[in-house]
Amino acid sequence: MAFNGLISATVFIPTLGALVIAVLLKKNSHVFLFARFVALLNLILSALVLFSYQISESTDKFKLVDKYEHWIPFDSFKVQYYLGVDGFSAPLILLTGLLTAVAIFSSKNITHKIKQYFICLLLLETAVMGVFSSLDLFLFFIFWELELIPMFFLIMVWGSGRKNYSAMKFLIFTLISGALILFGILMLFASTKTFDITLLPSLIKEESLLIPMSIMFFVFFIAFSIKLPVWPLHTWLPDAHTDAPTAGSVMLAGVLIKMAGYGLIRICIGLFPESVSEYSFIIVILAVINVIYGAVITMRQTDMKRLIAFSSVSHMGFVLLGVAAFSGSYDDKVTGLVGASLQMFTHGTITGLLFLLIGYIYEKTHTRYIPHMGGLVHQMPRLSVALTIAGVAALGLPGTSGFISEIIIFIGAFPVFSWFTAIAVFGVVLTSAYILWMIQRIMYGPKLDRFEKTLDASVYEMIPVILLIISILFVGLYPSFITGIFKNGIIQIIG
């Protein structure tokens, strides 16, 4: 039994906050204040996690470990409470803290069921943090499923449009992916007698598994593909993103789909490296389809939110491309995976920012239909500057974090799959096209009368925006800080 406490606190303080909101707080204004306080506290804690990881001198694979072996101690079913971080998960925990804070600070216009709304957001934070820090597969799965219920309610209760349909679709897709993961981890347990992620890599051998390793790999791969999402299992994502409330979209695009990328690298690569190399051909084809198909579909969207939602499909294709580089030489592997993890981080901040801004614009103009918009730069200069920055970051302009992650992925994948990478690079061109076209249609052009009285974002509303812009530019200008951390983690996972 080892107990550091920091990571447990980071994971469970949001739950505690949710409990306090549920039981103790009566007035709505107190709920708002308290939720912000908890979010801020957790942002500080998650930064502290990254910081303590950096300064920690222990040589263990995982640091800040909280471990209690006797949670369910039976030999036939041995589950530990086992949390810890490595270089791969620590930045993602910071990302979760950051985006939850952004989501909570930006939701000031919620009018009904305020308590439940913040409870859902905080529980979501616990679940995602738990996924990123669990070192026991069963615990991982518990957190993975825990995410489902709050997100379901966020879409269904506070969403818009066809919210019932989207929530149900989200639910069913996620449940199927969860069912596959449960199946996979129970199969692993039956063969190795442990759920411990730190022990599993050495225990998994082709002859000890109940079913062939390649099938095990595909079970997990399909499960994570649903959540990432990978074509053709992506159809839930545009609906869920479009109909979720702004904070829900920020969480969904920013951190929830990163859980899948995390699982892909932590479980698929960590436990079945041979299968990943063996089937990297399939992965790279899917990656290219994701990038190109996602981008082409995005071009055709007329709903702002749907547009950004589809662009996520395209961007997640790059993550997959980085993973596919795993079949190459050691250096290519490391580069590809560092790129993939950085892409997850940057996509979280960039797309989180895009959804946030689009939420603001929607709140003020009451429309998301792009052809009805135009000339908004006259009314909302602040938002249009922010949207332009977010847009160019999304298309990978040098100086922003989007450029760094994409270039690293291309460097890693090119020696392995030259032609496919070349096609995927073309996706960046398409990205520029749809992003710039979107910004042009929304923000520029002649001043429109019907937006005469539309207001710009207030200073308060700009706080989360600026926070995200800072993080985008920081990573863009000084990438080695975060790539260094990711590299430590990735090298340990590859072994």
Place this chain on the structure above:
Amino acid sequence: MNLQDLYAISPQICMIVLGMLLILFDLFFAQKILLRPLVFIGLLGIFLLNVFLWVNIDSNKSIDAFSNSLVLDEFGLFFNCFFIGVVFFIIFISQDYIKSSKAKSEYYSLIIFSATGMMLLTSSMELISFYIALELTTLPIVALVAFNRDIKSSEAGVKFLILSGISSALLLYGMVILFGFTGSTLFDDIANIISQSSISNDKALLFSSILLISGFGFKISAAPFHMWAPDVYDGAPMPITSYLAIASKVAGIAILLRIIYSIFHVNINLIGSWSEILIVLSILSMFLGNLIAIRQTNIKRLIAYSSISHTGFILIGVISLLVIVSESGVSNSLDAASSVIFYILGYSLTNLALFTTVTIITNNINSSLIDDFSGISKISPVLAFTLTLVMISLIGLPPTVGFFSKAYIFNAAIKADLIWLVLLGLINTAISAYYYLRIVKILYLEEPSDNLSINFNYNQKLFVISTLVLIFIFGIFPRPLIDLSYIVVNILV
């Protein structure tokens, strides 16, 4: 008959005495106000007697009684306690329902007689006492189902009477064949004689197995013997519905486990064919239950179909038990057996909360249509939240007890190499989420109708909250329940 025999069945005797006392009480006293306290005190006393027996019993030995036809062991004692607890619960949630009835004492004593039958059932080791106990279980339920005496309730009662008569006949026919072959009614004797002679592969034996399993299938409402369940659940008074869904099903599973083990201890190859039959039942129950439940508009019918699908999940555990025993011997099956008990415990706990909340709601809104539940969250957040957690637990999502019981049963099945069965179970989990969460959606999303109000007293609130907390606590720390389930099955294995 000697003292040891009486000692072994003292809980059952006390239950019978309590039931009779209640009827006599009704005969001699006009005051009905003392009736409930009497029931509660009596049940508490019998519960304590069980605890006393449990403390005094040697955990590795069983006490045989009445020339081995009944047995007293930890397994039986656990289920005694369990059934007393369920009766306690049924009487607790009946208070609104029974208030206006004139036949209070009959109602209570019928429930107690039926529970006595279940207690005898789980401790019987022989065909005749098994059969008598089964009838003692079923017949009072028939009267209870028809207790409202309106057209729907009476129809349900008659339906239950006829179908349970048929199923009993099937069981009896199967038993007769067994007796005809072996000349004995004791489970282990029968197994002994069959394994020593050359008739073990006889078609007639298979036929008798099929008859026996059909009878069981009826009692635990496994498809395709589930037809009675929706109508009877719907027609019966709500507390009796919960009695059927919890106690009746658990009793069936418990005696199934006991029979399986008493046969296995003689010869592990004897009932291999049962697993194939049970697989069919399990898959049918899961799929039929879940798929039909999607279309239900009445909460009672929905609960009926959902309980059918849960039977399918429990059977997965029983099947893996059978497979593990026939492959690697009795001693390795401890995990599988305990997974069945753990599932039963989780299922019952969840159902206690489900039925309490649904009873309170249906009593207040005078309707059991799911659409009339709309907006309950605005009127009573506690009930709505409890029902939500119950639904999450029934689906089998964390952090509830239902999640661990499902994971545990799947774990047992994977150990028995029933991978495809686990996959089917997982598919069904996903299907079931659809209709369970639809209820949650109705509770939270829609507006309540204008004159809706829900009143429930302090006791009910306390009970609802305590079940809620238990579902949640066992969803995070399931260890006490798992420990308990190991203790219970230890004596069988």
